Amino acid sequence: MLYCERCQVLSRDETICPQCGSRKLRSASAGDPVLLFTAGTEEAQRITAAFDGEGIPHMERTEGGEGLTPIILGQSRCAQVRIFVPYGKIDQAKDIMLGIGVLKEAGEGENSPEPEPTDAQKQTKEVPMSPGRRAAVRIFSALLFLILVIAVVSAADMIVNLFKSFFH
Numbered sequence: 001m002l003y004c005e006r007c008q009v010l011s012r013d014e015t016i017c018p019q020c021g022s023r024k025l026r027s028a029s030a031g032d033p034v035l036l037f038t039a040g041t042e043e044a045q046r047i048t049a050a051f052d053g054e055g056i057p058h059m060e061r062t063e064g065g066e067g068l069t070p071i072i073l074g075q076s077r078c079a080q081v082r083i084f085v086p087y088g089k090i091d092q093a094k095d096i097m098l099g100i101g102v103l104k105e106a107g108e109g110e111n112s113p114e115p116e117p118t119d120a121q122k123q124t125k126e127v128p129m130s131p132g133r134r135a136a137v138r139i140f141s142a143l144l145f146l147i148l149v150i151a152v153v154s155a156a157d158m159i160v161n162l163f164k165s166f167f168h
């Protein structure tokens with residue numbers, strides 16, 4: 001995963017930083033702070049409290065909350081808090097956010113949905129689906145995918161044979 005040192009964001013598969021457009025990217029290392037999430041102040045407090053509970057180091061930066069406005073109006077409702085966690089803790093941090101239901105609500109920003117199991121889905125399409133058999137189909141397609149991987153490694157002929165034996 002490539003990382004922009006200036007913005008502290010990850011560039012998933014692109015060659016430029018999604019934030020500043022810089023091409024000066026390097027591989028992220030476990031200790032790099034990475035922008036995980038942008039949230040309102042209340043939500044950010046919930047998230048960071050959960051991180052504290054799980055012992056995940058984090059760092060916050062408030063956007064648009066500086067200057068005179070917050071003093072006059074109190075805490076601005078539209079103040080956004082950017083939460084950074086070390087690159088090596090991202091998966092753990094995401095699990096916690098899923099656990100407290102934050103990731104579902106906010107669909108915007110830095111968190112992309114889980115990669116879709118495209119291969120398994122392709123397999124599933126070839127199996128007749130009925131509601132009662134879904135679990136079985138899921139297991140079957142997972143097994144089928146595993147077998148396919150092995151088959152691809154060994155020989156193309158084997159794939160053909162496997163398909164024939166599985167679908168006829």
Ligand SMILES: [Zn+2]
Nearest residue numbers: 004007017020
């Ligand atoms: Zn950048």
